[in-house]
Structures are given as C-alpha cells and as structure tokens.
Amino acid sequence: MITLISSDKRKFHVLEEVANQSLTIRDVIEDRRGRRRADRIILVTNINSKIPEKVIVYWLRHFLMPEEIAHASMSHKKAEKLKKWEAKFFDTDIDTLNDLILAADSLxxxxxxxGACEKVSDILKNRSAEEVGEISKIENEFTHEEEEEEIPSENAWVWRNEFA
Amino acid sequence: MDSEEHQMEVSLNNDRITDLPDDLKCNILARLPLKEMVGTSLLSRMWRYTWASIPNLVFNEKYFMSIRELVRFVDMVLLLHQGPICKFNIYCLDFTHVPIERWMLVLSRNEIEEITIRCSLSYRWRICSCFFSIQSLKKVYLRNCTLMLPHVFCGLKHLQTLNLFACTISDDDLEKLYLLQCGCNLELPLKFEHLKELSIQLTLHDQNEASVAFFLLQNAPNVQYLSILNRPEGPDDFMPIGNLWDLNMQKIALEHLKFVLIDYRGSVTESGLLLVKLLLSAAPLLEKVHIKNYKKDFEFVKNPESLSSPVSTLRNRLKKRYLHTELRLVRLIGSVYTLWLDLYLSFRFVLSMNSRELEISNLMDCDKHQK
Structure with missing residues (x-):
C-alpha cells in the first residue's frame, strides 16, 4: 500500500500494483524499495484532491484488464464497454480536463x-474563436485593430487562396 | 507582443487552458484539424503564435480541396514555424507532383527525427541528397521513392526504424553499387549503425528494388527485426538477381538479427529461396522465423512428408556456416508445393540439429500437383 498526499493535504491509500500505472510513481517505488513504511508516502504537490480521486478511479478501471489492453487482444464487447466508460469518465468540464492533463503529464x-487531450481538442473542434474563448474562459485582450485587421491579414493564407 | 504579454495577469481569470505548459498545449493543438489549429491565433495574445511551435506536423490530403492548396499550406506552415520540428508526416495518395524536395531542404535544417511520406503510387519521388544528410533522423517511412545515392554519404547514424514501401534505385546508382561490390575489399563504413527495425516491401525479383534491400542489409549490421513483404509483379527472371545474391553473400553479416518475417504473397520463387538462404548464412543468432505464402483456395495437409520428394535446391546450397543454436521458432504458413516443401525440409534439418521442433501453422496445400 502506498499513500499519495495531494496539495490540500488529503491522503489517498492505493495498492502499489494499481498505482504502478503511473510510470513516475513506479520509478519512485522502485527507488525506495526495501525502506521503511514511512517512505512509501508520495507527495503530489501540484494536484488538488479532486484530481487524485479521478485518477484513482481511472486506475482501478484499467487495473482490471491491464494485460488485455497492452496486447490489444481485448474482446470486441469488452473494448466497447471500456470505450463507453471512458467517454463517460472524460465527459466533464474543461478545467477538470486541464487538471487531468497536468496530472497525467506529471505522473x-x-x-x-x-484521452484527456483528445477530449479537450474534441470540445474545441468545429467552433469559432469566440466560442472557444467562451468555453475555455480565455480572455480576448486584443485591441479592435488587432482583431479586425492585423490578425486576419496575418492568417489570410489559411482561409483565402490569395495566389489562386 | 512581448512587452504587453508580460503585463497580463493570467491568474485573475479562470482560464486554465492558457496556463498549461506550452508542450501540453501543443499536444492538444496537434489533435485539431490544421486550419482550426492556425485559427487559435485569434483566441488571445498568449495563443497568437502557439500553433507555430507545435513540433509534430501532420498533413493529410483529406483536409484540402486541391494539390495547390495543400502545397501552399505546407509551404506557409514551414515558413512560419518556429522552434524544432520533430515529426513531419504527409499523406497525399491522390495528388501527384508534390514538391517534397524543397520541404526536405527545410526539414534538413531542423533537428527532424521522424519523417513519413506516403505519396501516390503513380508518382515516383526521387529522394534528393539532402535527405541523406539529415543526421538526426530516427524513424522513416517512405513509399514509392527512388533512392538517389548522394556523392558523399556518411550514413544516417541515429536511424532506428526504417520502412520502405516499393522503393527502388536508379539504374546509374545500381551500376555504382555493383562496382562498389566488385571492388574487392572495399571496406564500407557503418551507415546505419543504430538501425534496429527494418521493414521493406518490394518485388523480390526486381533487380533495382532488391538492390535497395541489399544495400540496406549490408549497411545495417545491428538490425534486430527484419520484415520483408513481397509484391509479386511480373515474371521472375531469376538469373540476374541470382548473381546479385551471390555477390552479396559474403558481405552481409547480421549478427544481431533475431526476428524475421517474410511474406511472399504468392508462390515462393527462386529469388525468394535465396533470400532465406542469405539470411540463414548471415544471421547466427536468429530466434524466430515466420514465413508466409498466402494463397486463397487451400486444402489442409496433415503430413507434408507424404508428398513426393522435391529437388532440394536450398538444402544443397546452404553452407553450414552457423548452427543457429538460438533458433526457437520457425513458423511456416502457406500452401505446399515443390519449393515450399524445400524450405520446410531445410528448416526441419536446421532445427533437428538443435533438437527442436518445427512449428507448422496451417501448412496448406493448394497445388501439390504443380511441378
């Protein structure tokens, strides 16, 4: 059993085999093997408590079938089920997804x-800049001239075929 | 943009996505269609040029109406790009006359690691010399290209994976290679010393295409995984290639080769058998060999030895250079006829010396009467 401590001091106890899905944690455990129990505590300082919960849920779901995933020999039905589960898992607000990306990157x-990157890009896909700005709360601080003239002319090649 | 950017109070709003480190942002951007990716420059100052630094460039013809549009787009992205480019993929199976040469030139000036080029089969791209000077390359996939040997070739020393699909070599260069091989003890420097995985799809009896394979095998002594897929086209005019094999026999040493996959995609031919012979005599540490020759309408034969004894071409020619003590698994999949049975008996012979069994999966027979 190992203990993860989030930035807001909450503790999470996880089976070593489950947490091993994080390559970072696996390396840390490997480094500390054979030491006392107190050393089996891992501080995850850049993540708040909501995210470890989600990450552990994700681990537990994937822990049930690690080998099958690795060898891509999963039955069609099971794969379908996992896909559905993941769709539901990632169906959350964009802030949580951002935190998940950060957590998945550092762990x-x-x-x-x-999965999280894919979901974020799906949210941003097929939307105008204003819509994207609204969804992801990006503040558009361009001046009127910049927005109306400078940037469109800079990027005109993308949409208009000016050499044709 | 710089001075204004620093004044921004990013943490005031809840804009978490902008706060992500640049490499993570690029990861999300890279999953968007190209035009939308460039469109993110309209989001805010922080985003204005973020798209221009994504390290993986993937261009797919499906997002473009015409070849002209695609070419212009690639040109512009390469022009405006800043920072390193790690990966460059282009898929344009429908378009011809893509100016890959000039893009290669740009890429060769970056520390590019991975190049994938899938062009139309009706358009043969000549690989220019600047391609061979990209020392940082680690992974390459080329389809339907003509290799032009550069005057001075120092090798691609970091290349690890190489995939060639129907690549050939020009007649002039073929002559050059022959001269090189006939030139007695001309020591070749290591050209692809880190190449571990090599997949080639070629027409085995096409002299120019086979030479590419020889050239690579000769210069890549550290290959561990080799896959050769045959594209049977035209008749097997065996003689010239036979000479090429014999010339190369002594000069190829694959001392790290462990896994071989050969798919004849049709009947085994003389040149196909010679390939097996070459590999057996050049690779002492082989562990697994898979050989397939798929044909559609087959019939299962339980006891292949009950067939009439074949002329044992391969066995006779096989020099007993190595014992192949590491060889654990030989899997033959396909239909039985003379040359194929020959292969079977040879492998059984090699394996029996190490007291190991030959595994035959679905050894099938469709034309045992053919002779």
Missing part, C-alpha cells in the same frame, strides 16, 4: 494523458 500516465 506519466500515457493513456490518461491522450
């Missing part, structure tokens, strides 16, 4: 990282 969990 080195490739599948979680990819």
């Amino acid at each position: 080195d969990i490739p599948s979680l990282f990819d």
